[in-house]
Amino acid sequence: MKVLRIIIAIVVLGVAIPLVAVNVWGVQMTFWVIEQTRQNDTSLADGTPPASMPLPASPLQFMRDRGELQDTFGTAALTDRRIVEVTTIIAAEDLLAQGEAMPDPSRLPLYAAARAPARMALHCEEVVAAFATTCDVARTSTNVLDDGRIEISADLAYIPAAYLGDPAQIANGAFFTTVARFHTMPDADKPVFDAEARLAVMQQAQDLCDALRDSFGPCVVGRLQLATAELWITDLERLPEGTARQRLSATAVVKVYANKDETTDDALREMVAVLTSAD
Amino acid sequence: MTSDKRPNDFAERLRRIEESKKQGQPVLPAHVRKDLTYDNSGGPQDHRLRNGIIWGVIVAGMATGGYFALQAVPPEMSASLASIGAVFSSGATVQSMDGSGVFTAETQSDAGMRGANLPSPAVASTLPDPLTLADLVTGATLPDDTTQIGRIIPFDRNDQCNLRRPLDGEQVVNVRLEQGTLPVPVRAFSDETLVAQLTRNITAVTQDGRAYDWGAQVRAPMTGVDVFLTDTSAPIYLVLQNLTDGVIWNVQTAPGVTLAHVAIVSDGFSGLVNPPDDATFEALLVADFVPRHTFGADDTVRACMIRPWREPQPDWVAMQRAQGDTLYGNQMQSFTTGYAAYNAWYTGTLGVDASTNLVAPEQAAHVLVGPLPPAPFAYQAMNGRDVHLMRTDHMVSGDPVTLQATLDALHGALLRDAIGGDVALLDPAPVERNTP
Numbered sequence: 248m249k250v251l252r253i254i255i256a257i258v259v260l261g262v263a264i265p266l267v268a269v270n271v272w273g274v275q276m277t278f279w280v281i282e283q284t285r286q287n288d289t290s291l292a293d294g295t296p297p298a299s300m301p302l303p304a305s306p307l308q309f310m311r312d313r314g315e316l317q318d319t320f321g322t323a324a325l326t327d328r329r330i331v332e333v334t335t336i337i338a339a340e341d342l343l344a345q346g347e348a349m350p351d352p353s354r355l356p357l358y359a360a361a362r363a364p365a366r367m368a369l370h371c372e373e374v375v376a377a378f379a380t381t382c383d384v385a386r387t388s389t390n391v392l393d394d395g396r397i398e399i400s401a402d403l404a405y406i407p408a409a410y411l412g413d414p415a416q417i418a419n420g421a422f423f424t425t426v427a428r429f430h431t432m433p434d435a436d437k438p439v440f441d442a443e444a445r446l447a448v449m450q451q452a453q454d455l456c457d458a459l460r461d462s463f464g465p466c467v468v469g470r471l472q473l474a475t476a477e478l479w480i481t482d483l484e485r486l487p488e489g490t491a492r493q494r495l496s497a498t499a500v501v502k503v504y505a506n507k508d509e510t511t512d513d514a515l516r517e518m519v520a521v522l523t524s525a526d
Numbered sequence: 527m528t529s530d531k532r533p534n535d536f537a538e539r540l541r542r543i544e545e546s547k548k549q550g551q552p553v554l555p556a557h558v559r560k561d562l563t564y565d566n567s568g569g570p571q572d573h574r575l576r577n578g579i580i581w582g583v584i585v586a587g588m589a590t591g592g593y594f595a596l597q598a599v600p601p602e603m604s605a606s607l608a609s610i611g612a613v614f615s616s617g618a619t620v621q622s623m624d625g626s627g628v629f630t631a632e633t634q635s636d637a638g639m640r641g642a643n644l645p646s647p648a649v650a651s652t653l654p655d656p657l658t659l660a661d662l663v664t665g666a667t668l669p670d671d672t673t674q675i676g677r678i679i680p681f682d683r684n685d686q687c688n689l690r691r692p693l694d695g696e697q698v699v700n701v702r703l704e705q706g707t708l709p710v711p712v713r714a715f716s717d718e719t720l721v722a723q724l725t726r727n728i729t730a731v732t733q734d735g736r737a738y739d740w741g742a743q744v745r746a747p748m749t750g751v752d753v754f755l756t757d758t759s760a761p762i763y764l765v766l767q768n769l770t771d772g773v774i775w776n777v778q779t780a781p782g783v784t785l786a787h788v789a790i791v792s793d794g795f796s797g798l799v800n801p802p803d804d805a806t807f808e809a810l811l812v813a814d815f816v817p818r819h820t821f822g823a824d825d826t827v828r829a830c831m832i833r834p835w836r837e838p839q840p841d842w843v844a845m846q847r848a849q850g851d852t853l854y855g856n857q858m859q860s861f862t863t864g865y866a867a868y869n870a871w872y873t874g875t876l877g878v879d880a881s882t883n884l885v886a887p888e889q890a891a892h893v894l895v896g897p898l899p900p901a902p903f904a905y906q907a908m909n910g911r912d913v914h915l916m917r918t919d920h921m922v923s924g925d926p927v928t929l930q931a932t933l934d935a936l937h938g939a940l941l942r943d944a945i946g947g948d949v950a951l952l953d954p955a956p957v958e959r960n961t962p
Contacts, residue, residue, distance in 0.1 A: 343946075344946060350943070353717065353718060353721060354721055354940075357721045357725050357940075357944045358944045360728045361728050361941070361944035361946070361951075361952065362946055362951075363732060364951065364953060364954055365946075365947075368954040368957065371957035372957055374957075375957050379959065380958065380959045381956050382956060383954075383955075383957070384953075386732065386733050386735070387732045388733060408959065
């Protein structure tokens with residue numbers, strides 16, 4: 248009988264109470280939708296921008312946060328919460344060894360897929376040089392373009408070298424995500440897509456995160472996209488001969504863990520805007 | 527003196543055991559049982575009604591869910607599931623001929639979803655009575671995985687969607703099925719198929735993070751079919767058609783039969799055991815002219831629509847189910863429109879209807895076209911004979927061990943070439959920062 252009571256207690260604590268909590272949250276969400284709709288209607292009638300209401304926090308949010316905190320700020324392992332995404336376009340010859348014959352065009356997509364990981368591992372050297380202790384090629388995809396060149400995209404998972412901050416020190420913490428766009432000028436004015444420019448952007452993203460950490464709380468560069476922006480032929484015709492066609496387009500998704508009562512998305516965005524405006 | 531009473535105790539125990547044997551084992555009343563409920567004072571409660579309701583709700587829920595899930599299955603998948611079910615069905619072979627002279631199978635447990643499935647030794651024919659191999663031939667040595675053939679002689683398939691026109695006096699006969707059932711020691715596949723397989727294997731590593739799957743290989747299954755020709759009334763123009771994987775056709779003629787020409791129309795790389803009478807032959811590969819089939823793709827009559835659909839027959843299981851089932855209805859609609867489009871091309875090309883002298887099971891090992899011969903004639907085995915095969919990039923033959931070794935070598939060589947080294951390069955080691 249004692250065992251039975253223990254089982255019932257476990258079921259109530261482990262299943263029934265969370266279920267009740269989730270249902271209460273569902274009611275809260277319903278009220279949130281009703282209130283948000285009412286405010287939208289009001290703002291439409293008044294011609295004023297609608298007020299942004301924070302979503303009710305899920306009662307199980309702490310469980311998700313715990314795993315996400317570990318994946319985001321833990322430095323023991325590579326995770327998909329910290330990725331440098333590099334997209335490059337190269338000539339097919341660049342995939343081949345010295346003196347190696349070009350494969351039949353029908354086999355080129357296979358060669359591209361097979362050689363992309365080793366090729367993109369070279370970019371890991373840059374990531375480690377810029378702001379990581381470890382970098383690994385987590386994912387690659389390839390596409391043979393109409394002109395025979397090959398577009399390769401890779402997700403490089405990394406462990407940050409910089410101090411990220413201690414999430415345990417944050418009271419009432421929550422994740423805030425913001426996007427920083429570097430080089431917002433026209434493509435022709437962007438830096439050339441080379442190692443020097445990529446290293447500079449990685450350092451810039453880390454500097455941005457360091458500043459956010461000092462102001463808000465633990466920060467990590469969640470996904471840094473380093474893409475190739477190619478100038479149009481019409482652009483090149485107007486530029487001096489020999490102008491590099493491939494330019495660097497960079498965007499960083501930055502994650503901050505901060506006190507949700509003292510931090511807002513707007514405040515974070517404003518600071519990111521200020522910090523990247525010097526770019 | 528001693529106070530040890532053990533001998534007496536032992537004697538007492540023996541006495542009690544003996545006594546209990548005489549009285550028999552005590553029987554507990556049926557209602558006395560271990561019960562974990564708090565109140566054990568009453569008798570056991572009867573929960574049959576409650577349990578019945580619970581199970582009723584569960585079964586009704588599963589049945590409803592299953593019904594709507596089946597409704598949601600795409601027609602092509604439904605067809606595949608149906609054919610899988612048909613493969614597992616078995617039973618006696620019963621054949622009949624309908625009014626149009628087209629082979630049909632009586633609706634027995636052996637009936638395939640789209641016509642009869644006739645494993646050896648059953649023979650598909652248009653004759654009213656069931657036939658077996660022994661009724662036709664003597665000394666049959668059927669091919670298997672270890673059969674040693676002669677050479678594989680590749681031949682070029684037609685680059686136009688046409689066939690030689692039957693000459694005056696030639697009699698067109700048709701064999702049209704989905705696939706054969708005899709095992710053959712031959713594999714044929716294109717480099718495109720090999721590249722696609724290896725690309726899938728590699729992307730599973732580079733995108734999904736899995737280990738390289740060495741077992742994921744191009745299998746290129748092929749089957750064999752014996753075709754027996756017995757009509758001596760005119761030279762025969764034989765049209766061999768199938769809808770799925772490649773087939774090796776072994777055409778055999780009874781004494782007095784003249785085989786003039788063989789035309790193959792196939793969805794796979796098919797071939798022909800060296801034909802009798804040095805008959806000429808040619809072949810069309812469906813994929814050369816028609817894109818991979820998707821539902822509704824063959825609904826319109828058009829040039830070069832050479833996918834060899836079979837006309838649905840009333841006693842196909844799928845046809846019977848089509849009356850009240852949209853899935854089968856759609857599938858049979860697809861077959862009907864596909865056959866109309868194919869027949870339009872066929873009639874325009876050969877000058878006769880595609881149902882002329884037709885034997886059309888779903889699957890078969892042996893097919894008879896013509897009357898029952900007066901006496902069985904000698905079976906022409908595949909052993910040691912050359913096989914003419916539609917030319918493609920990779921054509922191999924051998925026993926299962928040899929075939930597997932050949933396939934392993936093909937896959938391994940191209941994989942190494944594509945990677946430019948060992949397969950470990952698909953997952954390079956992490957780069958670590960050197961710390962002083």
